[in-house]
Amino acid sequence: MTNMMKALIFRGAGNVTLEELPVPECNPDGVLVKIARAGICGSDIHAYTRGGMAGGIMSDESKFGHEFVGNIVEVGANVEGLSVGDRVWVDPGCCVPDPNLSCMAGGFAEYIATITAVKDRDVFVLPDEVSFAEAVLIEPFAVGVHTKNRARTCVDDKVLLYGAGPIGLMTYAALVNQGVENVIVAEQLPSRIEKARSLGADVFDNSNGADVYAYAREKFGSFTSNAVEAADIDVTLDCVGFGVILATHIENARYSSRFSTLGMDFSPMTLVPGFLMAKQLEIMGSRCYDPADIVEVIDVLKNRKTDIGSIITGEFGFDQATEAFETACDRVKGLKVVFNIAD
Numbered sequence: 001m002t003n004m005m006k007a008l009i010f011r012g013a014g015n016v017t018l019e020e021l022p023v024p025e026c027n028p029d030g031v032l033v034k035i036a037r038a039g040i041c042g043s044d045i046h047a048y049t050r051g052g053m054a055g056g057i058m059s060d061e062s063k064f065g066h067e068f069v070g071n072i073v074e075v076g077a078n079v080e081g082l083s084v085g086d087r088v089w090v091d092p093g094c095c096v097p098d099p100n101l102s103c104m105a106g107g108f109a110e111y112i113a114t115i116t117a118v119k120d121r122d123v124f125v126l127p128d129e130v131s132f133a134e135a136v137l138i139e140p141f142a143v144g145v146h147t148k149n150r151a152r153t154c155v156d157d158k159v160l161l162y163g164a165g166p167i168g169l170m171t172y173a174a175l176v177n178q179g180v181e182n183v184i185v186a187e188q189l190p191s192r193i194e195k196a197r198s199l200g201a202d203v204f205d206n207s208n209g210a211d212v213y214a215y216a217r218e219k220f221g222s223f224t225s226n227a228v229e230a231a232d233i234d235v236t237l238d239c240v241g242f243g244v245i246l247a248t249h250i251e252n253a254r255y256s257s258r259f260s261t262l263g264m265d266f267s268p269m270t271l272v273p274g275f276l277m278a279k280q281l282e283i284m285g286s287r288c289y290d291p292a293d294i295v296e297v298i299d300v301l302k303n304r305k306t307d308i309g310s311i312i313t314g315e316f317g318f319d320q321a322t323e324a325f326e327t328a329c330d331r332v333k334g335l336k337v338v339f340n341i342a343d
């Protein structure tokens with residue numbers, strides 16, 4: 001092993017450079033991983049288009065990349081249960097001193113050193129059936145699975161899922177894996193509608209104000225409580241995150257239903273809070289993931305009930321970094337863009 005590696009450095013909006021850096025040293029409580037694949041996240045795209053601080057997630061002039069998988073090449077003296085050669089997914093939060101800095105973990109590199117490496121908390125060994133090509137989806141996948149699990153989604157629930165972007169589609173795949181059959185996916189972008197349908201989803205095109213609740217009434221029936229009739233939706237999962245979805249939900253939701261969102265809309269909005277009481281609504285936010293979500297995602301990838309790997313629309317080398325980011329920024333062409341670094 002040489003002691004130098006290639007890594008991408010984020011230098012500000014529209015500016016990513018490929019540089020030679022020393023391979024990081026293996027920490028006594030961590031592992032050193034040779035990265036095989038690394039995915040470009042929505043947050044990386046925000047930084048690339050608006051600047052790191054504008055997105056509020058990373059400083060300009062920093063390493064970045066937080067969705068990666070690879071092989072362990074060195075194990076710290078204090079680490080238990082992990083070995084050289086293990087194929088692993090790594091929680092990016094264990095590569096930085098503060099998990100809130102995980103966007104700057106440095107996964108767009110040939111090697112990464114973790115600070116800690118507790119098995120099944122920081123580092124998960126991949127089963128043979130799950131290739132690096134698909135395992136690179138684990139991190140964003142877990143974000144979607146967490147949203148579903150925050151809403152305590154059960155097999156018999158009738159679910160309305162907003163959004164067929166990468167996280168929406170992965171959340172859909174997790175619902176299928178769980179055996180949830182009554183799902184409506186609401187999406188507006190034609191290419192994403194088509195992709196969701198190719199995975200088997202019942203997709204409602206809610207562009208131009210088309211009423212998904214009217215469609216849900218047809219498909220799921222209606223539910224009346226206290227003389228108020230509403231579409232019989234148990235769980236609404238918001239993988240889009242525009243405030244209007246929450247406002248529309250509060251107005252249209254049925255009695256005692258659950259709503260979980262991973263949206264990042266910080267603009268103020270008007271709500272009718274009385275509906276929360278009158279309908280006894282549960283509204284919750286969903287942030288990141290727990291180890292249990294990672295275990296579930298690995299299970300989804302292993303069981304292959306959907307062809308979720310097909311959401312990867314582009315694989316690039318580090319020498320094509322600008323092309324990779326430009327593709328990722330294109331909402332039609334760039335559903336999920338990945339760097340193929342090694343096998």
Ligand SMILES: [Zn+2]
Binds near residue numbers: 042043140
């Ligand atoms: Zn991410």
